[in-house]
Amino acid sequence: MSEANVEMEDGQEEGEPVVRQSNCETIERKGEITEMVNELAKNRQLYLLAVPGLLFLLIFAYVPMFGHVIAFKKFNSLKGLWGSEWVGLDNFKFFFMGKDWITVTFNTIFLNSLFIVFGIGLAVVLAIFLNEMRSVLYKRLMQSAIFMPYFISWVVVSMMALAVLGTTEGLLNRTLEALGFERVAWYSTPEAWPAILTAIYVWKTSGYYSIIFLAAIAAIPPDYYESALIDGASRLRMIFHITLPLIRKTMMVLVLLAVGRIFYGDFGMVYGIVGDNGMLFSTTDIIDTYSYRALRQLGNFGMASAIVLYQSFMGLMTIVMFNWIVRRIDRDSAIF
Numbered sequence: 335m336s337e338a339n340v341e342m343e344d345g346q347e348e349g350e351p352v353v354r355q356s357n358c359e360t361i362e363r364k365g366e367i368t369e370m371v372n373e374l375a376k377n378r379q380l381y382l383l384a385v386p387g388l389l390f391l392l393i394f395a396y397v398p399m400f401g402h403v404i405a406f407k408k409f410n411s412l413k414g415l416w417g418s419e420w421v422g423l424d425n426f427k428f429f430f431m432g433k434d435w436i437t438v439t440f441n442t443i444f445l446n447s448l449f450i451v452f453g454i455g456l457a458v459v460l461a462i463f464l465n466e467m468r469s470v471l472y473k474r475l476m477q478s479a480i481f482m483p484y485f486i487s488w489v490v491v492s493m494m495a496l497a498v499l500g501t502t503e504g505l506l507n508r509t510l511e512a513l514g515f516e517r518v519a520w521y522s523t524p525e526a527w528p529a530i531l532t533a534i535y536v537w538k539t540s541g542y543y544s545i546i547f548l549a550a551i552a553a554i555p556p557d558y559y560e561s562a563l564i565d566g567a568s569r570l571r572m573i574f575h576i577t578l579p580l581i582r583k584t585m586m587v588l589v590l591l592a593v594g595r596i597f598y599g600d601f602g603m604v605y606g607i608v609g610d611n612g613m614l615f616s617t618t619d620i621i622d623t624y625s626y627r628a629l630r631q632l633g634n635f636g637m638a639s640a641i642v643l644y645q646s647f648m649g650l651m652t653i654v655m656f657n658w659i660v661r662r663i664d665r666d667s668a669i670f
Contacts, residue, residue: 400415401415401639402639402642402643402646403415404418404635404636404639405425405426405636405639405640405642405643406420406421406422406423406425406636406640407419407420407421407636408421408424408636409635409636409639411635421636424636425634425636425637425639425640426640426644428634428637428640429637429640429641429644434619434624435644437615437616437619438619438620438621438623438624439597439621439648441599441617441618441619441620442596442597442598442599442620442621442622443596443597444528445528445531445532445599445604445618445620446592446595446596446597446598446599447596448528448531448532449532449535449536449539449592449600450589450592450593450596452532452535452536453535453536453539453540453543454543454585454588454589454592456536456540456544457539457540457541457542457543457544457546457547458544458547458578458581458585460480460540460541460544460547461544461545461546461547461548461550461551461581462547462551462573462577464476464477464544464548465548465551465552465577466569466573477541477545477548479541480540480541480544481541481542481544481545482541483537483538483539483541484538484539484541484542486538488602488603488606488607489606491534491538491603491606491607492606492607492609495530495534495607499520499521499530500520500521501517501518501519501520501521502517504520506518506520507520521611521613521614522613524613524614524615524616524617524618525617527608527614527617527618528617528618531603531604531607531618534603534607535600535603543588546584546588547581547584547585550580550581550584551577551580551581554576554577554580554581558576558580559572559576562575562576582664583666586660586664586668590653590656590657590660590668593652593653593656594649594652594653594656595649596649596652597621597645597646597648597649597652598621598622598645598649599620599621599622599623600622601620601622601623601626604618604620604622604623605622605623605626608623610627621641621644621645622645624641625638625641625642625645626638628641657670
């Protein structure tokens with residue numbers, strides 16, 4: 335064996351070779367590659383099933399990322415993506431020079447925080463209530479009832495909100511008037527809309543998330559509950575000491591995924607319900623609706639793309655930071 339591949343260590347007898355660490359790493363790397371090839375060959379049918387999903391992700395999630403270059407250009411549809419004039423950070427200056435970016439960023443984070451806390455919180459409560467029901471028929475009926483709003487279009491929800499909150503013919507105002515109170519112009523009262531949007535979001539999505547938590551609860555071994563019952567634990571103590579701790583990882587994953595999109599507002603909900611009502615912009619205008627109006631009213635693709643790129647970057651930083659915090663607290667609950 336040549337000197338390039340052999341070295342002496344302290345305490346080693348003369349003539350006894352030691353393979354360099356680099357050679358060991360090369361052997362390990364070749365072993366990992368061989369193991370991966372064997373795995374692909376052994377389960378090739380399963381990996382072939384994943385190919386359509388991977389192609390969909392590549393085409394519709396990764397390839398469009400090249401479009402972010404528009405944020406640094408004065409986009410001209412006739413010249414195309416690569417032929418348009420490069421303007422550097424001018425599109426970002428247009429957005430950050432004003433105060434609107436502070437308002438829309440705060441509204442986006444604040445509304446999404448309310449949605450995460452109350453949406454996931456109520457979903458956990460609903461899942462526990464459904465799990466505690468003893469009548470199978472009643473349990474299935476309740477599941478269907480709370481899950482149904484998830485399939486209703488935001489356009490239909492906006493009509494329902496108008497029917498309830500309308501100033502003249504709204505159900506809520508007519509009820510207030512019948513009780514002796516004055517009517518409230520809800521569509522001219524911006525401070526009320528964070529609560530209104532949260533209530534609508536929770537009503538529409540909590541049933542969907544509760545099914546996820548109910549599936550996590552169903553995966554808990556019944557032996558835990560039987561042992562607790564033998565020890566004399568009440569149903570409430572079982573919920574706090576068995577159910578909630580064992581679905582904590584599911585909760586953390588959903589929270590992490592939601593936090594990763596905390597800079598992405600629900601455009602369909604906000605624009606469908608609020609629309610272009612400028613009187614409510616102070617509390618309901620989010621990054622998504624702001625960039626949409628910038629594109630629709632100004633026709634400036636570059637500025638709209640700059641806003642979206644800012645939104646994407648902040649979302650990435652948020653999920654990385656939050657995942658780091660989760661890893662420090664509970665490594666098993668982190669996504670990566």
